[in-house]
Amino acid sequence: ETGVTQSPTHLIKTRGQQVTLRCSSQSGHNTVSWYQQALGQGPQFIFQYYREEENGRGNFPPRFSGLQFPNYSSELNVNALELDDSALYLCASSLDPGSSYEQYFGPGTRLTVT
Amino acid sequence: GNSVTQMEGPVTLSEEAFLTINCTYTATGYPSLFWYVQYPGEGLQLLLKATKADDKGSNKGFEATYRKETTSFHLEKGSVQVSDSAVYFCALSGVDSSYKLIFGSGTRLLVRP
Secondary structure, three states: OOOOEEEOOEEEEOOOOOEEEEEEOOOOOOEEEEEEEOOOOOOEEEEEEEOOEEEEEOOOOOOEEEEEOOOOOEEEEEOOOOHHHOEEEEEEEEOOOOOOOOOEEOOOEEEEEO | OOEEEEOOOOEEEEOOOOEEEOEEEEOOOOOEEEEEEEOOOOOEEEEEEEOOOOOEEEEOOEEEEOEOOOOEOOEEEOOOOHHHOEEEEEEEEOOOOOOOOEEOOOEEEEEEO
């Protein structure tokens, strides 16, 4: 069984540019959540997709957007990058929303904005 | 609002020492509580969880008990190993329909041989 995978591993962008991060969920999982982890901090919830619909959003501006595809893989898009967007972006998948369903995390994408 | 507070690190221990990492929470309703571990260069792994008051989660020698009266979920291990060196995150979920995880800021554990 393949776990959660994310691409790319590392990315360097310039302020003002746009970036797309990708996540493949674990087989059979229909829910994907995205988190931002700044250096030395705990992950912060960005948003969640459940069966291709957004199912909750954290305190992030609209320039953070996402998609979920019919195969339940997902993308995180960030427009007009700012220096503070530099962070580790984590994707997690689960069988369904619900605390009885464990969220399985991918290894993350390290984004550096210069 | 909903939040998690953990003791600041780093926590430095000698091998075979007793470990406690404190975690308290503020939440509406009855959240589920979790401990996640992050090894260098990796994502998060679920270590243990508890879904209701007085439940004890346990895994790999680690334990934590959901204490509703003190809103706490302290992580303990009787004898740490060098391989336990990592960052530990306390988290809660179940405060909305997304069951998003709300994390503390993490506690780094360094275990010396």
